[in-house]
Amino acid sequence: xxxxxxxxxxxxxxxxxxxxxxxxxxxxxxxxxxxxxxxxxxxxxxxxxxxxxxxxxxxxxxxxxxxxxxxxxxxxxxxxxxxxxxxxxxxxxxxxxxxxxxxxxxxxxxxxxxxxxxxxxxxxxxxxxxxxxxxxxxxxxxxxxxxxxxxxxxxxxxxxxxxxxxxxxxxxxxxxxxxxxxxxxxxxxxxxxxxxxxxxxxxxxxxxxxxxxxxxxxxxxxxxxxxxxxxxxxxxxxxxxxxxxxxxxxxxxxxxxxxxxxxxxxxxxxxxxxxxxxxxxxxxxxxxxxxxxxxxxxxxxxxx
Numbered sequence: 019x020x021x022x023x024x025x026x027x028x029x030x031x032x033x034x035x036x037x038x039x040x041x042x043x044x045x046x047x048x049x050x051x052x053x054x055x056x057x058x059x060x061x062x063x064x065x066x067x068x069x070x071x072x073x074x075x076x077x078x079x080x081x082x083x084x085x086x087x088x089x090x091x092x093x094x095x096x097x098x099x100x101x102x103x104x105x106x107x108x109x110x111x112x113x114x115x116x117x118x119x120x121x122x123x124x125x126x127x128x129x130x131x132x133x134x135x136x137x138x139x140x141x142x143x144x145x146x147x148x149x150x151x152x153x154x155x156x157x158x159x160x161x162x163x164x165x166x167x168x169x170x171x172x173x174x175x176x177x178x179x180x181x182x183x184x185x186x187x188x189x190x191x192x193x194x195x196x197x198x199x200x201x202x203x204x205x206x207x208x209x210x211x212x213x214x215x216x217x218x219x220x221x222x223x224x225x226x227x228x229x230x231x232x233x234x235x236x237x238x239x240x241x242x243x244x245x246x247x248x249x250x251x252x253x254x255x256x257x258x259x260x261x262x263x264x265x266x267x268x269x270x271x272x273x274x275x276x277x278x279x280x281x282x283x284x285x286x287x288x289x290x291x292x293x294x295x296x297x298x299x300x301x302x303x304x305x306x307x308x309x310x311x312x313x314x315x316x317x318x319x320x321x322x
Contacts, residue, residue, distance in 0.1 A: 021135060026142035027064045034061030037168045044094040052090025053172065056082055060179065086176035096169040097162075113153070118152040173288060177280040180232065187231065191240050200244030213254050214318060220245045221314045224265050225272035225306075232278025234269030240264070256321040264321070268313040274306035275299055 034057045041047055041054040044265070059078045063070070085091060099107070108115065122144040129140030149163060171178060200223070204210075208219045223245055227237035246265055250256045271278045277300070283298045 021139055021143070023138055024067065026139055029142060031061040031063075034058070034064065036164055037061075037164065037171060040164060040168050041094060041172075047092065047094035049090050049092035050094065052085045052088070054093070056085045056091055056176075058169070063210045077123030081178070084177070091172075091175050093169070093172045096165045098169070107156075107317055108141050114155065117155065118148040121151050122148040124208055160242060174281065174285050175316070177285055180280050187236055189236075189239060191236070196240050196244070198244060201241060201248055204249070210249055210253060213322070216245070216249045216254060217318050217321075218314055220250050220261075220265060221268040221310060221317065224268040224316055225275075225310055228269040228272030229276035229278065232273075232276055232280065233265055234273055237269050237272070238262075241269075250317075250321075254322065256317070260321040261317055268310055271306045271310040271313065274302040274309075 038054045038058040038061065041050050044050055047053065050172050058083050063075055063078060066075075098104075122141070125144035125147045126137060126140040129135050129143055130137040133140075137142075152158075153160070153163060154236065185298055204219050204223070209215050220241065223241045224234070224237055228234045231237050242262065242265060246261060250261055273282055277284055277296060283302075284295060287295050287298050292298070
């Protein structure tokens with residue numbers, strides 16, 4: 019039997035069901051029913067997939083939003099070791115702690131490169147390989163891994179689904195014709211006959227719209243439809259493949275500079291218990307702006 023992306027979705031749903039069950043049996047959890055319901059509903063969307071009517075998925079999303087807005091999501095008790103024990107274990111393993119993390123991208127690359135399964139399936143298999151390596155190395159049980167996974171996803175909270183919401187919003191904007199509106203606005207202020215001006219408008223537009231949307235994929239659908247295709251490709255004859263790849267990278271520059279990309283910029287600050295919630299963003303701006311300039315130069319140089 020060939021492993022497909024659907025199997026990865028089933029696995030994600032199963033893991034979310036486990037997190038939900040762990041939460042229910044957590045006697046010291048202050049908001050266990052709301053938290054358990056949130057992860058249960060989220061898991062159903064993965065397991066049910068296209069077999070669930072669209073209206074029912076919409077109802078579940080509304081329920082999840084209500085749970086989050088009513089602050090019925092909270093952290094529980096996970097049986098963690100003390101900080102002293104964690105420090106001792108970290109010193110004992112040393113750099114070997116990075117091995118499970120390295121296994122994930124290596125396996126993903128090998129599967130994507132040498133099989134027909136694809137990168138996303140490879141990522142799922144790589145994650146399982148990384149988990150297996152971590153369990154063997156630490157000699158811990160799956161129960162400990164489950165509790166640690168629950169601790170991390172509870173710390174992230176509702177923001178874990180933000181990327182999916184924003185991607186859906188980008189598709190909605192595209193269907194609503196926002197791209198055409200953007201094209202009209204850009205054409206009114208940018209000299210479309212000037213190649214450099216159009217490239218700058220596309221790259222900066224990708225970064226800015228990503229900052230607004232919080233997701234480069236959502237921005238890509240709108241900005242490429244509005245600026246990339248009509249002005250950069252059709253008007254000036256850019257190579258679509260080169261423009262698309264570098265344009266997406268321009269969007270990622272915007273990801274580095276916005277709190278809307280909560281799963282990238284806000285969640286790490288929370289997990290690291292940083293005093294400044296925007297500390298990650300401030301640290302990344304010095305990297306994001308030069309990278310955006312580089313993308314502009316590369317498109318101008320390579321795509322024509």
